[in-house]
Amino acid sequence: MSDGNLTTAEQDVLDQIESKGVDFLRLQFTDILGTVKNVSVPARQAEKAFTEGIYFDGSSIEGFVRIQESDMRLKPDPETFAVLPWRDKEDSAAARMICDVIDTSTGEPFEGDPRYVLKQALDRANEMGYTVNAAPEPEFFLFEEDEDGHATTETNDHGGYFDLAPKDLAQDVRRDIIYGLEDMGFEVEASHHEVAQGQHEINFEYDDALTTADNVGTFRTVVRAIAAQHGYHATFMPKPIPKVNGSGMHTHISLFTEDGENAFHDEDDEFNLSDEAHAFTAGVLEHAPAITAVANPTVNSYKRLVPGYEAPVYVAWSDRNRSALIRKPAARVPAASRVELRSPDPSCNPYLAIATMIHAGLDGIENDLECPDPVRENIYDFDEQKREEYGIETLPSNLGAAVDALEEDEVVYDALGEHIAEKFVEAKRQEFEEYLIDVSDWELERYLEKY
Template sequence: MTSGNITETEQAVLDEIEAEGVDFLRLQFTDILGTVKNVSVPARQAEKAFADGIYFDGSSIEGFVRIQESDMRLVPDPDTFAILPWRQKEESAAARMICDVYNTSTGEPFEGDPRRVLKNALDRADEMGYEVNAAPEPEFFLFEEDEDGRATTKTGDQGGYFDLAPKDLASDVRRDIIYGLESMGFEIEASHHEVAQGQHEINFEYDDALTTADNVGTFRTVVRAIAAQHDQHATFMPKPIPRINGSGMHTHLSLFTEDGENAFHDEDDEFNLSDTAHSFLAGVLEHAPAITAIANPTVNSYKRLVPGYEAPVYVAWSDRNRSALIRKPAARVPAASRVELRSPDPSCNPYLAIAVMIHAGLDGIEQGLEAPDPVRENIYEFDEEKREEYGIDTLPANLGEAVDALEEDEAIYNALGEHIASKFVEAKRQEFEEYLVDVSDWELDRYLETF
């Protein structure tokens, strides 16, 4: 039974709130820079939230609206309801729902809502007859906290790629994180220690692109919260320690037709990729510099995107090695055919990053772009002359160059919408300018007593 205008899905959430003794709801949304925000309301407000939304002051959120346009409305998505795992042992439980943001003056979806930007990309795909699946591989570091609870960069382990305890002392933390994620509906595919000391990866199974973007935000929240219970600090900063590998978020993408067939698969192609896949891939390569501003949005991101640390900086694709920007992973079955963009890092706003990847690929399909030949050699070993011979460009070298590329790429800039694109560019130009005028410890150590 449903009451009023409440749907069956919403009623199921109301029933679960009562059955599980949930006292508080965190209504979550994401600002332009990818920070998860939430408005907490008593659980008894859930039905009102479904029927009317919950109002909040949007002027306090980075890049949202001006003071005179401040009233915004959160509309929760009942499909995203989940009980927070770190609250279950207390007397009362808390749960969260991810929300869409609406403009109260017009009643329309707010153009500055990153979730709306991704929905727009999915609408474009739908009009072209496709559904989009995505699967990210977010990496993170676990660091010890000091006696005051502040983060250090001490890892507490000497583990390496796929190491097991006792070297991997954080395996208990990973285990509890996985339990927490599974309790919230995640299907965990694998977890392991990564290459660098203190670095970890937990992979969850692919899903539709919107659910995947929702999951990335949830993933980061859960990892941080459960790590804190172990007196550890989890960070998704791309390069927290110099001269070792940084953290990436390789992202796998595929298109499916309305009848459920993988539009990227072609058994007769040398690489088992369809013409659609080749054009999608070509579109992502074409727009890679602009995508980089969104997928690698911090000054620190470009400390990871340097040759020599397994980060992909060369605009090429391969079906065999990981030195190229895009890889075509081996697929055991046709449904698993996909492309993997290896440049994104986990500091990005997942809604915006996945949205611009989709738009770039769809633009490639619409234009009928042809992908270049794959590069099967190790591009890391190429010198500049050989890269020029192969026609291989490099990604922007810093945040300033990436923002320039974004502003020059009409397709990607317009895909974000004027509101988000202009606010994003403004914020990132300011960040880069602040970085340029700062003086680092490296400079002091090198020059202070020398000159």
């Protein structure tokens, strides 16, 4: 029982801990690179976590703080409480809560917390009279493990897009993942086999942007854990197999007004998009190169962003085809009007990626940027001259170029906040430099005996 200083939501968590026999709590947060971290505490510490917070050493977390500034405090969000679904029934139950990170020296939110960065983007939207909804479509591969339990790149099946058994051998795995997600409060809309062998997609219902970003981290954790129970390794690496489609995380975004109306819908517009939607789209297109550094944050991301494998590389929008960077999906009802950014991949930090999209789009609205005409032809079929005629730019071709674009873009750089922007750029420049000096197997096979 509590001492009476808890909110209703916090007290509800304590009641659930008791009724569901939860013995341990995993207090989760995300580092700058998007890796989910957790501090495990006995469930009896839940009330203390709410009233005092749980302290940890921030200097041990990638990009957080230096050793002399190490004390951080986790503040659990009671709305994120969920019992973990992959524990055996006879074992004691464990649950998780997602936390905000507090700087103990000031008592204020830590500026290096990615969740705080997204909250600031949502505050900006609120000041402009909007709430933000988002829905991602994260794809992943299932691979066999070797006899030592290490991941291989041998796919678990030979299925293709929307295939059924016997080619799609992962139906049981996807089913168990869906059950696990639903146990944790997800509304799963659909699941299917993707284009490449061993590649899968599970779509969950759109929600407010903060809940959506929380859900992406939870989704990746659940998929990996349940795949492992089946003896498979699940990876969200964008391009684990050469010469096949990579994994994306197409992200749908819409703005709603204070009275609950979809600010992106206009019945009288040719594309059923409002002026705000057109300006938002223009803002995202304007800042797309810089967003790419955050939404496609690994060296491997740029092995996916190449023509010919259904990944968008051209800065344009369309209401019809999927070769453009932004697509306006068909909407059955006005509330479903939205735009879809197709470039992000599931290796990104969802808080930072969604925050940069929001800031870029709001910049378009604030500055009344003019949206170019949609490109209804297949841009993959355009040659360079035709792309120039249409004024279509190309996304950065590698991580180094994307980081350059990020540093040159004041809107997107500032969206991250000085702390995260500086640490992110530093980490990604180091990653790209290490990649440049490495010698790959491809190079050895091609050149070692030839020269």
